[in-house]
Structures are given as C-alpha cells and as structure tokens.
Amino acid sequence: MNKEIRKWAAGVTVGVMAAGLLAGCGGSGSNSNSNSGSDTGSAPATSSGAPSGSASGDSGSSGGQKTEVTLMTWESAEMNDKIMAAMKSFEQENPDITVKLIPTPLDNYGVKLNGMLAAKQAPDIFMTGNDMVMDNGSKGLLYDWATYAQNDSEFMSGFYKGTVDSWYLDGKLFGLPGLLNTYGIFYNKKAFQDAGLPEPKIGWTYDEFFADIEKLSSKQGGVKQYGYYASPDPFITSLYAVSAGGAPFADSIASPTKVTISPQFIEGVEKYKVAIANGYMNEPTFDLTNIMSSFKEGKVPMTYQGQWVADDLVRTAPQDLQWGFVPMPVVSSQTEIYDAVGWSSPASIKNPDAVWKVLKYLDSKMYEQVLPQTPVAPAAYKASASAYFEALKTAGHADVGEGVDHILNSPNIQPVRFLPSWAGKANPFITATWPNVLTGKAPTDDLNSMAEKINKVISASS
C-alpha cells in the first residue's frame, strides 16, 4: 500500500513538474502578451510569422490590419509603466499600430540585446547607448534611418544642435538620441555662505573654481573635508583645454581619429594636481559611490555629477539643505560634455514606416508626458525638453533647468568617453597612467606616452 501511495505521489509530482516545464517551454511561433499594463493593444495584432518567440522584430502589416511594434527599454518597472501609459495616446492617434513592451533588466542589458540581435529576435525599437550604436552599427546590425531623416527635416530640426550628429556612422543614421545626460557641479549654498564666497554662476571661471575649492576645504576635528569631490578624467580635463583655446583630448565624439595632449590640457592637469596635492579635492582613488548621501547631509561643498541626481535631491533631500547646480567653469569659451542614450532598430525590421512613427513619438511626445512625473534628464528633442525644465521649475529648482539648458546650447561639445569598439583596448592605458599623473606619482610627460599608445590603437583599428 505504501509503495502504491509513493508511486502515485511520484507520478503526480512528475506530472506537475512536466506541466510547469511545458508552460515555460511554449513560445515557438506564438505571440504571448506581456502584462502589468504594458501591453496596450486592444485588438489582435497581425501574426509576426516569426519562427520562434514573441519578441520578433518581424512585425508586418497587411491591408488594414494592425501592426505590432515591439519596444524594449532598460528602465525600471515603474518607469516602463509610465512610458506605456504615454504610448496609449499614440495608439489612439494611430489605431492601426499597437505598441508592445518587452521589459528587460538593466544589468547586462548589452548581453541580452546582443543575444536577441544574433537570434534575429530583437524588438523593433530598443533603448541603446551611443557606444552600443557605434558598435552594432559598424557590424551592420542596425537599421539605417538616414532616408527617413532626410525626408522628415521638420522633425529632425527639432533636436538640440549637434545631438544627432554622433548617431551617424559613415553617413548612416543608426538611431536617434532620446535623453541627454549633462554634467555639472552640485553645490551646497550654505557652505559658500559660511566661507564668505559668492555662489557660482553660469560662466564662472576656472580661477574662481580653484580658489573656491581651496576656501571650501577644511579639516575639523581631524576629519578632512574636501572643497570638491570628483574624479576628473582626460575627457573632463579636456573641457579646460578646449575652453582655454587648445585642442580637445579626443577629436570627435563618435569616431575619434586621434587623441591630443595640448599645452592647455597640461595646464589643466597641473591645476588639478595642485588641488589634489594640497587636499582641496579628493585623490583619484577616493570612493565616490555614496557621495550624494554625504551631500544630502550637508557635508559636501561641491561635487561633479550628472543632472539626474537633481531628481533624487528634489524628492529626498532634507528640507533644510540649500543646494544649487552650475555648469562647469570656463577659461574663455564654453564647451561641454555630450552624452546621450536613445533608440535604435535592428536591420531586420519589416515595417519601417510604422516603426518610424513610433520612434518619433517616443522621442518627442512620450517624453513630454513622462518627464514631468520623473524629471531625470532633458529630452534631446527641444520641444520635449521644456517639460523637463518646467518640472524642475515647479519643484523650485529653475537653476538646474537653466544650467542644463545652457549646457545643451553649448557651441562646442566633447565626448564623455571613447564610443567606438576599440575603447576596450584604449581605456587601460588611461587607467594605468592617469591616476599616477594626477597624484604626482608619475611625471606629466607620461601623458604623451599614454596618448601615443591610444593613437596606435586607433590606427590599428581603422
């Protein structure tokens, strides 16, 4: 009897497991809907006709039937819900198109995307970084939107000047920028008041900057407080070089052909070296991971950050923390860091007309609706960026919006990092040399040798 019961129990367990296995193994040739309100389609979409998976980019349309456009982001569930809520308006305006979200985690997003591209299962539109665009575009994996862009000059003229340029590769447009990341200095107003210093304003100079960080640094009760918390790398130091009339470190955002260590670059390095040696700012090895926590506690006079921390400060900073934002200082002319994330499509999309419509809406009107709720970054599309600035103004931080707008209208922009695929070979030379030069452990001349090695890598890859 016991044996029979055991047999039955084993059989039932195996049956349940098999049912579970089959539930997870289905998916070939079927369009399974995603959930949590992210699938906004209300009518059956046309079958993708793909051999497997529901995430195929092979959305086709035939005579009056709905076209399904799949979309993938690396955003959190909360942000995805807001994006898809905004896309409902698009679907109402375009009843022949449904938009389906394929959520994926941020961690190892690139690995996931590469797998989907290799399996020809990539969604019609996916979030991408500028560097990923360069890499995938050079391999022929992305759709070229150049013709659509040429035929839609009215839409294309709506982007901030220069922001689309680095999404072209060899004359092909492999995506559109969505959100722009700008970088500047968040400062504690009270620290400036206590030090008897005027608050920094747009257009302040590097001389004022280095003088301020000297006065803002202190050592009380054996605890060192730096006047400025940041990790200046060659690209940030290049801002000093170009502003002083010198050559930039990298001569192009999308496809640098060489790196240059100009006399003005060396001048900037020497200034940072003095500041580090005298304890006015942190050493390169200082852990800045949780610096914003210290900033919220009022312990950080100035720190170099991306504008997205403003959203967190608005929501979570203590009421008595008076903080401001200012773009990087100048020597004589303005130059800023350029960094964008955006949208691309795989080369295999079957209905580019529908995808282009969704892409345009994502890049413009979607951000107009989402950014006021979560003002993390300005949209690359000017008309949509105003929603971001308005949200900051409403939160009482118009200064952030003004600073960001000033940065976006900069006549000169530089890369935030190397974007091409050879970056992996070039970056170790920076890692090996740069911190030692900044801390004085290596002579400044080593920067020339560093540049030489990077230029060899660039030459070898071209």
Next chain:
Amino acid sequence: MNARQGQAAGSRRGGSTVLQAIRFIVLCVGAVAMLFPLLWMVTIALKSNNEVFQIPPEWFPRELHWSNFVTGTREIHFWRTFGNSLVIAVLSVVGQVASSVLVGYGLARLHFPGRKLWFSFFVGSLMLPGFVGMIPLFNLYSNLGWYNTWLPIIVPAFFGNATFSFLFVQYLKTISVSFDEAAKIDGASDLYVLTKVLAPMAAPVIVTMVIFAFQGSWNQYLEPLIYIVDQKKWTLALAMASYKGTYATAWNLFMAADLIYILPMLLIFFFGQKFFMQGLGSVNSAGLK
C-alpha cells in the same frame, strides 16, 4: 598531588580556558561578520527610501515600513516569477543529481576501457570557464528553436555535472566494493546496487549536490537573461534585477523582496546542513585516495 603537579594542572586548565576564550571570540567575530549583511538587509527592507543612504547610518529605522514587503513583491510579479524559478530549480536539481549519480557510479564502479581517460576529461572540463561555451551553445539552442523557452536552462542539467560527478566518484571510494559484491551475489543489477545499496549510503553527498544544484539554479541570471524574452517566463533573478533603474533604484523594496528570495536557500541549507557537512568532510578524506 604535590604543589608542582598542582601548579602544572592549574596552568593547563588556565591555558585551556584562555584558548577557549580566544576561540569563542574569534567565532563571535566570524558570526557577526556573517550575520551583519543579513541583518542590514532586514533593516533596509524596513526603511523608507530616504533613510537608506543616511549618514551616519541608522541601525533601527525611524518607522517600520512593513508595506515594503507587499509593494516590493507586487511591483515585480514576485510570486509568479518565484514559481517559475522553483519549477526550473527543482527540474535542474533532479536532472543534475540523477545524471551525475549515474555518471559517477559508472566512473567509480564500472570497469570499461578508457575509464580513467573519461574521468580526466570530466575533471579537465572543470578548468574551462563557462563563457567559453556560451556562444556555440547559444547558436545551438537558437537553431533548435529553444529561444524564449526554459529548455536551454533545464535540458543541459540532465547531461551531468562534472563537479557533482567528481564528488560522487570520490565519495564512492569511501564505500567498500564488498557491498556491491554482496548485492550482486544475490542477483542485483547495477541499477539496483546504485539505487538501493549505494545511494542511501551516499545520502550526505547527494544532499550536498542537491544544495549546490539548487543554489546554482536559483541564483542563475545570465542564461535566463539571454534565453528568456517573455516576461511571464522570467525567473526571480531577472525580476529582482528589474528593480535597478538607470537613474534611481528603490533599495528598500529591493531588499524586502530579496529577503523572501533568499528564504528557500536558507531553509534548504538549514535542514540539510548536517548532511552537507558530512558530505564535504567525507570527500576531503576520500580525496587522499
């Protein structure tokens, strides 16, 4: 006892007490180091998001946000993905353990030409990093039409695990072959010897394999990320990773869900630790043979 002997005895007792005290202190320090991250997870799970990165850090939250456990699980469809992970983990455990036991028995007890060579291959395969096989396996599974299914995660488990096979081989070396011979004299087949004679005796190492196999499957992230697209088929590891946003992460909700995530592993280890220690201990002594 004379005075000198008494003095010596007293010193031995004192020395023993001192050693015990040192041992106790070292163990306490180790215990605190091990428990601290877990307790910190609990405190973060009960905080509001604003309090998480407060400096100086506060051990006890000002307000206990028990709702984080509800909100956190709801946001990522926790229980559905929990069920998915459980199904995958159980099947993977069954596959890995069953196949590894069969392979281990064959290598340890059956005498066939090339046995030592095959054993060397198995052990040698442990030297290969997992990434080496990732691309060819991806191509294979894609061509088989297994993309966006659980098959690439579950099926390979039924083809043996080199580490577990090695563990089982080493454990079997501690069991005398006389048990096999006695059973075979009575007419038992190899399968009967394995399942009815050796497997019960090898319970410690089998439980060890179960624990490791479950842990590996439960925490698996890269393979589910690459092969699964449909959110309804996500595993818990993928769901947990979706907390992380580009610009902000709700750490308190993440920790709350994470505490429930690690619960099955904690329970398995808690109930299986006796066998686990026996299993590892016996392998250590068998490894010398």
